[in-house]
Amino acid sequence: MNKTDKTLKNLMDSNLYSRYSGLLALSNISLQLIDTNGDILLEFNPSPDFCKLICQERETRICSDYISRLNTGKGDRFICRYGLANILLPVVINNQTIGYVVGAQVYSPDSEYQKYLIDIMAMAQDKKLEPEFIAKSIAAIKTIEENKIEIHEQLCNHIAQNICYDFSESINNTDKAIARLSIEKEMLEKKIIDLEAKNMSLVINPHFLFNTLNTIARIAYYEKSHKTEELIYYLSDLLRYNLKQDDELHTIGAEMDNIEKYLYIQKIRFKNRLEYDIDIADHIKPHRIPNMIIQPIVENALIHGITPKRDGGKIKIYAEKYKNDINISVIDNGNGFPKEVLQSLQQSENKLGIGFRSTDKRLKRYFGENYGLTIAKSDYSGSTVTISIPTKPNARR
Structure with a gap:
């Protein structure tokens, strides 16, 4: 592994998302970081299901329209074969392209008509997917006004330039973290003001909260209160994820990342009264589920299982793949649901x-009557709640 590759891996392990959260709050259009082979390293904002589940060879690799443009090492804004606007911006260090910031994947008002020209039946046969799933995925693609696409391109360009700066600093092994953060903070604040002035419709009230939290986190950094800084970033990420009440599917990996931040914060609160373990294999993480499906189950385990116990307990989240299904279980060794709570759970028509x-x-x-949630066990030794989903989109019913 060369020096650049090692730095890239280290950067992916850092708070890269949190660093640009103030800017990311300005747009919900697709924005991702990929390597020079087209593999997706980080999803800042997820791609449409049409692009991710139909056009791409696999969920962790960008589509062939992007792949064909990577060898030039240049930025590009292009229209794909299905009429979607796309942005491609290189991350360049020492005249070497080490990755790209990509995004948009939306229709403009002038190109929206092309979605109606897609041959759904032929695509369904070619991709071995249900026509209904393809039709819904196409209908869900956003149509964005041209000026908003241009603003999103500026956002992508700004993030690409800052990532270049991060890489350059890491590769040269310099220790200028405080100076860099000060410069970056000033640049981000200036860019946010500029973008807000250009299009106020992109800003919503929660962004003030996120920006305030990030400002407090930076102050904690300068004061060397690293635990406080980390907690604030985690809380900011949790709030942002919880506000994504869209109708799109999210990866199991993204859901687990959110849950791990939630449990980390609870661990600080409960200290040695709470232990947790998340065991999700890498081949399961790219599969997609509705957002905020698992966290309420984890909260129930904490509230009804662990909190009442004097010595606390442990929560384990485990997933396994069996044939064409994935089962995700939330297991705790608490007291089980209180009798009255369990009776309440079992009094509805669906138990x-x-x-x-x-x-x-x-x-x-999303997935049909064969899938859903079950309370597999709840007694004095703890509770197990399991959700089941299909592994493939065409398993939808």
Whole structure:
């Protein structure tokens, strides 16, 4: 592994998302970081399901329209074969392209008509997917006004330039973290003001909260309160993820990353009264589920299972793949649900309470009646709640 590759891996392990959270809050259009082979390293904002599940060879690799343009090492804005606007911006260090910031994957008002020209039946046959799934994925692609696409391109360019700066600093092994953060903070604040002035419609009230949290985190950094800085960044990420109440599917990996931050914060609160373990194999993480499906189950385990125990307990999240299904289990060694709570859960027509019933219905709406949520066990030794989903999109019913 050469020096550049090693730095790239180290950067992916850092708070890269949090660093640009103030800017990312300005747009919900696709924005990703890829390597020179086209493999997706980090999703700042996810791609449309049409691009990720239909056009791409696999979920972790960008589509062939992008791949064909990577060998030039130059930036590009192009229209793909299906009429979507796309942005490609190189990350260059010492005249070497080491990756790209890519994004958009939207229709403009002038090109929206092309979605109606896609031969859904031929595509369904070629991709071995259900026509209904393809039709819904196409319908979900955003149509964005040209000026907003241009603003998003500026955002992508700014992030690409700052990543270049990060890489350059890491490769040269310099120790200028405080100076860099000060410069970056000033640049981000200036860019946010500029973007807000150009298009106020891209800004919503929660962004003030996120920006304030990030400012406090930076102050904690300068004061060397690293634990406080980390907690604030995690809280900011949790709030942002929880506000993504869209109707798109998220990867299991993204959901688990959110849950791990939630449990980390709870661990600081409960200290040695809470232990947790997340065991999700890498080949399961790219599969997609509705957002905020698993966290309510984890919260229930904490509230009803672990909190009442004097010595606390442990929560384990485990996933396994069996044939064409994936089962994700939330297991705790608490006291089990209180009798009255368990009776309440079992009094509905689906044998589940309101919160769990809502989760079960969401899963069935996406994947069909054969999938959903079950309370596999709940007694004095603890509880096990399991959700089941299909491994393939065409398993939808």
